[in-house]
Amino acid sequence: MNSDLSHAYAVIMAGGGGTRLWPLSRREKPKQLLPLIGQETLFQSTVKRLEGLFPPERILVVTVEEQAHEMKEQAPELPDENYLIEPAPRGTASVVGLAAMALRKRDPLATMAILPSDHFIRNVDLFHYLLKAAFDVADNDYLVTLGITPTMPSTAYGYIQQGAGVDGGYKYPVYTVKTFKEKPSEETARQLLRSGDHSWNSGMFIWRADAILAEIRKQMPGLMDALDQIGADWGTSKQLETLVKIWKDVKIETVDYGIMEKAEKVAVLPAGGLGWSDVGSWSSLFEVLLPDMSGNIATNAVSHLALETNNTLVYGGSDRLVVTIGVDDMVVVDTGDALLICKSDQSQKVKDVVEHLKKHRQEKYL
Amino acid sequence: MNSDLSHAYAVIMAGGGGTRLWPLSRREKPKQLLPLIGQETLFQSTVKRLEGLFPPERILVVTVEEQAHEMKEQAPELPDENYLIEPAPRGTASVVGLAAMALRKRDPLATMAILPSDHFIRNVDLFHYLLKAAFDVADNDYLVTLGITPTMPSTAYGYIQQGAGVDGGYKYPVYTVKTFKEKPSEETARQLLRSGDHSWNSGMFIWRADAILAEIRKQMPGLMDALDQIGADWGTSKQLETLVKIWKDVKIETVDYGIMEKAEKVAVLPAGGLGWSDVGSWSSLFEVLLPDMSGNIATNAVSHLALETNNTLVYGGSDRLVVTIGVDDMVVVDTGDALLICKSDQSQKVKDVVEHLKKHRQEKYL
Numbered sequence: 001m002n003s004d005l006s007h008a009y010a011v012i013m014a015g016g017g018g019t020r021l022w023p024l025s026r027r028e029k030p031k032q033l034l035p036l037i038g039q040e041t042l043f044q045s046t047v048k049r050l051e052g053l054f055p056p057e058r059i060l061v062v063t064v065e066e067q068a069h070e071m072k073e074q075a076p077e078l079p080d081e082n083y084l085i086e087p088a089p090r091g092t093a094s095v096v097g098l099a100a101m102a103l104r105k106r107d108p109l110a111t112m113a114i115l116p117s118d119h120f121i122r123n124v125d126l127f128h129y130l131l132k133a134a135f136d137v138a139d140n141d142y143l144v145t146l147g148i149t150p151t152m153p154s155t156a157y158g159y160i161q162q163g164a165g166v167d168g169g170y171k172y173p174v175y176t177v178k179t180f181k182e183k184p185s186e187e188t189a190r191q192l193l194r195s196g197d198h199s200w201n202s203g204m205f206i207w208r209a210d211a212i213l214a215e216i217r218k219q220m221p222g223l224m225d226a227l228d229q230i231g232a233d234w235g236t237s238k239q240l241e242t243l244v245k246i247w248k249d250v251k252i253e254t255v256d257y258g259i260m261e262k263a264e265k266v267a268v269l270p271a272g273g274l275g276w277s278d279v280g281s282w283s284s285l286f287e288v289l290l291p292d293m294s295g296n297i298a299t300n301a302v303s304h305l306a307l308e309t310n311n312t313l314v315y316g317g318s319d320r321l322v323v324t325i326g327v328d329d330m331v332v333v334d335t336g337d338a339l340l341i342c343k344s345d346q347s348q349k350v351k352d353v354v355e356h357l358k359k360h361r362q363e364k365y366l
Numbered sequence: 367m368n369s370d371l372s373h374a375y376a377v378i379m380a381g382g383g384g385t386r387l388w389p390l391s392r393r394e395k396p397k398q399l400l401p402l403i404g405q406e407t408l409f410q411s412t413v414k415r416l417e418g419l420f421p422p423e424r425i426l427v428v429t430v431e432e433q434a435h436e437m438k439e440q441a442p443e444l445p446d447e448n449y450l451i452e453p454a455p456r457g458t459a460s461v462v463g464l465a466a467m468a469l470r471k472r473d474p475l476a477t478m479a480i481l482p483s484d485h486f487i488r489n490v491d492l493f494h495y496l497l498k499a500a501f502d503v504a505d506n507d508y509l510v511t512l513g514i515t516p517t518m519p520s521t522a523y524g525y526i527q528q529g530a531g532v533d534g535g536y537k538y539p540v541y542t543v544k545t546f547k548e549k550p551s552e553e554t555a556r557q558l559l560r561s562g563d564h565s566w567n568s569g570m571f572i573w574r575a576d577a578i579l580a581e582i583r584k585q586m587p588g589l590m591d592a593l594d595q596i597g598a599d600w601g602t603s604k605q606l607e608t609l610v611k612i613w614k615d616v617k618i619e620t621v622d623y624g625i626m627e628k629a630e631k632v633a634v635l636p637a638g639g640l641g642w643s644d645v646g647s648w649s650s651l652f653e654v655l656l657p658d659m660s661g662n663i664a665t666n667a668v669s670h671l672a673l674e675t676n677n678t679l680v681y682g683g684s685d686r687l688v689v690t691i692g693v694d695d696m697v698v699v700d701t702g703d704a705l706l707i708c709k710s711d712q713s714q715k716v717k718d719v720v721e722h723l724k725k726h727r728q729e730k731y732l
Contacts, residue, residue, distance in 0.1 A: 325715050
């Protein structure tokens with residue numbers, strides 16, 4: 001592998017909201033801005049994870065106005081002009097297009113890695129190795145995605161079915177993509193796991209800016225028209241005005257279904273051992289944090305006294321003493337104004353709580 | 367029944383500490399001073415329960431200095447001089463003796479009901495009826511105790527085995543007492559329940575002041591000597607000085623084992639349907655509070671959002687929102703500086719927590 005990364009950029013997608021980590025995550029404090037694992041926020045860890053691969057000036061962040069200020073405080077090493085502010089959320093396809101357009105303006109040879117801002121990866125060395133391998137494949141005009149080798153029949157992720165191997169002399173196995181599949185039922189998930197040729201869709205993509213824009217032109221001509229209009233004024237005094245004007249009519253679409261599904265030259269690098277998690281629910285923290293001998297996890301330096309307690313996570317946002325007696329397989333999240341006690345295998349229902357709070361206009365808890 | 371209650375006094379025993387309702391009950395805020403059930407504290411309910419049976423001037427409270435001030439605030443209707451301050455806790459036998467001595471000084475014909483300050487009784491009419499019946503029996507020099515007809519094989523209470531019926535023309539069934547039994551094992555408790563002739567020891571006693579003092583003289587001559595010395599200065603300027611001096615050498619003993627076990631003329635009135643509880647653990651609140659259709663109880667007007675939650679008690683001391691998902695048979699106690707989450711059937715282990723906190727000198731939580 002002889003990667004030349006001098007035209008490689010990282011684009012961190014960081015504008016999301018999300019409700020699955022309530023009561024810690026709130027409207028004003030979305031998941032990526034929280035120190036869920038250790039002292040750093042997920043956003044900070046995402047930036048730090050790129051050290052040694054990209055210099056700060058080649059790391060971009062796409063986010064929304066409400067979050068930009070906090071992000072600049074959390075990652076002061078990134079140049080101000082590398083924050084792309086989306087006037088309003090329009091789905092990942094449009095974000096990808098906007099970033100590709102902006103990067104091509106800056107560097108006609110730009111290649112880019114699209115990276116979520118709120119995921120966890122334990123094995124950073126392997127992550128770097130895989131990204132380099134992916135850039136090699138992207139250099140040959142592939143739209144590349146990192147697949148995560150499943151470790152359980154998860155119904156929380158989309159799946160990618162791999163096809164034939166791509167013979168390009170790459171050091172890491174590369175496959176064409178047969179299909180992208182939506183989150184499956186539990187039975188289907190078990191079949192996919194057994195099949196051996198399915199990966200989880202990690203939301204990490206690597207491609208040449210040129211290549212993805214060509215694909216957008218082919219499959220989403222409306223979005224490309226918008227990007228052309230925005231691009232015409234990009235870097236001029238009318239940049240913001242035009243962006244805001246055009247952006248409001250852009251159709252909301254995801255990169256998976258808007259672009260990847262029908263693209264022809266798509267490749268997947270299936271990655272095992274990355275220690276990846278999308279930190280998509282409280283129970284996912286059991287995968288990324290180290291439990292004690294009883295399977296318990298006390299995060300955030302909470303004072304937890306555990307009697308006859310097993311496989312229980314206590315996330316303490318306040319400095320109270322938390323005592324559990326006879327508690328198994330539970331998640332306890334103790335914040336200033338709300339307390340969540342949730343059976344681990346039902347932590348996906350946290351979003352129902354948020355729906356309930358919205359419906360009953362309990363704004364202060366949102 | 368033609369009870370003459372003009373010489374009848376109630377003596378509320380209110381000096382106890384106790385750790386089984388931590389983290390709500392603390393050193394400075396023992397159980398009887400807490401509003402565990404509804405708006406009133408258990409002490410206030412105990413006083414109120416006597417309305418219509420005893421005028422305030424015939425209700426005495428025996429307590430310790432640290433609690434007296436708060437009690438006077440909670441029950442301002444009781445005359446100041448009706449608070450007997452124990453210089454230090456010396457067990458129920460000594461308290462009973464002190465109260466009997468003081469009452470006999472006040473009224474040589476005094477009869478007295480000894481009543482714990484921290485129990486719950488749902489059926490107040492029946493309670494009045496039983497007390498009147500008990501005073502009738504006590505008038506004939508019996509040491510009377512109210513037994514509680516068991517509703518389950520509890521290991522948390524002592525038991526009283528009844529003997530032959532007492533034929534005195536009483537309207538309510540009265541039995542001699544065969545034995546007092548300590549808290550049994552679970553297997554023994556089941557046998558006692560099946561036997562049909564065992565009651566729970568409620569700690570409620572009714573007798574003539576004269577009669578109990580005679581029994582103390584017979585069985586605890588040391589205590590009686592002390593009471594005689596205290597009595598000699600009672601009502602004089604040396605009352606407090608003498609009490610403090612003598613009290614410190616009084617042997618700690620309970621009324622059950624120090625007096626009742628070996629007394630000859632002991633009677634029990636077994637009471638069913640009283641809706642009695644000693645509120646001796648968090649799980650006991652399930653017996654005295656009314657759960658919703660899922661068996662959940664949200665006390666203290668706590669804001670509780672319950673999803674897939676059953677038979678769970680949430681006691682909110684703060685004004686936070688408490689959300690439970692997939693939680694069964696649990697007790698949640700949410701106070702300012704400590705949070706307890708405890709499987710209902712293990713709530714007796716709360717005292718182990720308090721032991722642990724003492725051992726590790728975490729004074730602020732005690």
